Amino acid sequence: MEIIASGAEAVIALEGNTIIKTRVHKRYRLKEIDEMLRRDRTRTDVRLISEARRCGVPTPIIRDVTDFEIKMEYIDGVPLKNVITPALSEKAGELVGKLHSCGLVHGDLTTSNIIFRDEKLFLIDFGLASIDKNLEARGVDVHVLFQTFESTHEAHEELILFFKKGYRRTFSGADDVINRVKEIESRGRYA
Amino acid sequence: MTLILGLEGTAWNLSAAIVDEKDMVAETTATYRPASGGIHPREAAQHHASHIGDVVRETLKKGGKNIDAVAFSQGPGLGPCLRTVATAARALALSLDVPLIGVNHCIAHIEVGRWKTPARDPVTLYVSGANSQVLAYRAGYYRVFGETLDIGIGNALDKFARSVGLPHPGGPRVEELAKQASRYIPLPYTVKGMDFSFSGLSTAAQEARKKHALTDVCHSFQETAFAMLVEVTERAVAHTGKKEILLAGGVGANMRLREMLGLMCEDRGVEFYVPEKRFMGDNGAMIAYLGLLMFKAGYRTEITDSRVNPDFRPDEVVVKWR
Structure with a gap:
């Protein structure tokens, strides 16, 4: 071992x-x-x-x-963190879109928890996941992922743009979630 | 030697200080204490307005020959308080005929920690009434790795304390009572990725008080909230690979929080730094010191750009001084 x-x-x-x-x-x-x-x-x-x-x-x-x-x-691949491109970010968007369509949120969406293998993205570490169809939970999911884009990847704006493209493709409620993400970002420091 | 005068007044504490590269030269503080309940933004601003003249005069008298610039907290903070202090800062800069430098309050907490402790490139846990953030420097910015999704930990503690009849500020009372607890009552633990949330915890603790001893609820509140903060801090350390943790902000005075962070640092093999108390809560010296770093790096704030920003985020500032 x-x-x-x-x-x-x-x-x-x-x-x-x-x-x-x-x-x-x-x-x-x-x-x-x-x-x-x-x-x-x-x-x-x-x-x-x-x-x-x-x-x-x-x-x-x-x-x-x-x-x-x-x-x-064992998913024998590389973390998305190490190989991310706009095209893969779009794929990640599709992946998260599928997850959210299914009524699940991941709770810890980072580029370390998405693994690239055989031209496919795998999602791992569901320790903070839950069954949740609320806009807020989905918004937090996407917000958390965008934060890891911003905090660890230089070209984060482009990555976010492509992510949204993929996310909209596989999830019909995507626009509402994306609006909520904006709100979450602007919220709650001083009441 | 460079001498910078800094003005802090984002919330309850009004403070002016003068620093040079080595140390704090002078400091004067006037603290707003609400007659009842919590901080009332307008009353706090009135407090600042009626004391700022004396606070500045006193500070200049103690160490104020040849000030090179005036720095002030441009945000985040309570709008009325920020505006009052910004007005004073503009007037002072004009009358001394020196540059004005608007600084970010959160970054000032980090920089004073890097100045007054051996921390060089830490992950910072910044916990105060209104703010709860995990920050780290990367590629020209202080990035927010995790933060509260609703209210700051200090506000959550104060809100709970008020609801059970404890006077403001509630944090220290909760800490005292928690020491006499005999058992843990499960309360909602809310960590979402790198972010945390305290408002549900505060409400659940108020409910729990109806059935359980106050000491037990205080203990359970602290244990739950602090475990959330330490968990996210640890994640940021794991994610960034940094070797130091810095604690900043008024809630950092809590000894149980320090103990928990200390244990986590020991287990992870990273250094843990806590500045002395006068540099932990809101203080003028931290504003003056960040002003000094920015002054030497060439930053200047024109009067026309000196509007306050109650939602000023640390990751909006381009860091050219490191």
């Missing part, structure tokens, strides 16, 4: 062609909060990964689950 990534919340290990994702204990938070978050997120992760695939969003195949641990198919 080889540890291939150690993120803020989980350790990802690779064994053969199986990913073992273990949500790690955090000393800084109360045991009650810690275990609640790890258990809930593991459970949600698994349930929604499967749900998304049923809707045509490429995700890894789940092999086994325990309290804080998931075994699933």
Whole structure:
């Protein structure tokens, strides 16, 4: 078993062609909060990964689950973060559009959680995902992704433009969400 | 040596300070304290208007020979307070015949931390009444990696505290009461990607108070809210690969928040920096110091461009001084 990534919340290990994702204990938070978050997120992760695939969003195949641990198919590709182009951003838009049409939101849409393999984009890490058809939830999803464009990619305006193109193609409610994203950006610093 | 006079008055605290490259030379502060309830923007502005003359005079008397420029908080903040202080800053710059420099209040919190702690390129957790942001520098800007989707953590604490009859400011009282708690009551934990939300938590805590001891609710509120802040800060560190964390803003005085951040930093192997208390909450020195950095990098604010901006975002400022 080889540890291939150690993120803020989980350790990802690779064994053969199986990913073992273990949500790690955090000393800084109360045991009650810690275990609640790890258990809930593991459970949600698994349930929604499967749900998304049923809707045509490429995700890894789940092999086994325990309290804080998931075994699933290894998507042997590169994070979108490292290969992003306007064309791929448009594809990402289509992907998120499909997810939202399906009634799901991801909750942590970043360019690290979208994997490029075989000319296809896969969505991973559903730990913060939920079944949610609200404009607000969808808006936050897209807003969070745009923030990672802005904070880590130089040509972010073009990426956003192409993302919207793809998003509109696969999701009929796209315009309302895009308007909500603008509102979220301008909201809530000083009441 | 460069001498900059800075004026801060975005919310409840009115403060003027003079700094040079090395240190703070003088500082005078007048704090608005609401008679009851929370901050009333117009009353706070009136407070600032009636004290700013004395505050500036006092500061100039303590250290004010040959001021090179006047810096002021151009935003974000409460409109009436910002306007009052901006008016004073313009008048002062004109009468001293020196340049005016409008600065972003959030960035001032970061820069004073980089000045007064060994932090060089940190991820900053900036937590105050109205602001809650996770920021880091990248390619010419201070980027917002995560922030509150509704109200600031300080406001959430104050709102809850007021609803259970605790006087303003509520944060320190909640912290004291939390120490005597005996159990945790589950409250909504809301992190969406890199962003967090506190208004639901504040409401749920008010509800919980009907059934549970105040000490337990205070404890549960803090534990839940701070875990959210620390989680997002940790994500920003993981995402950016930076090796330092800086805590800024008035809520940074909370010892439990510091303890939690400290533990996370230890486990991740990153350095954790907290400026001394007088540079943590809103203060004139941070405005003067950012003004100094900007002055030396050639920034000047013409009177015609000196309008305040209550929604001034840190990622709007091109950073040429680093």
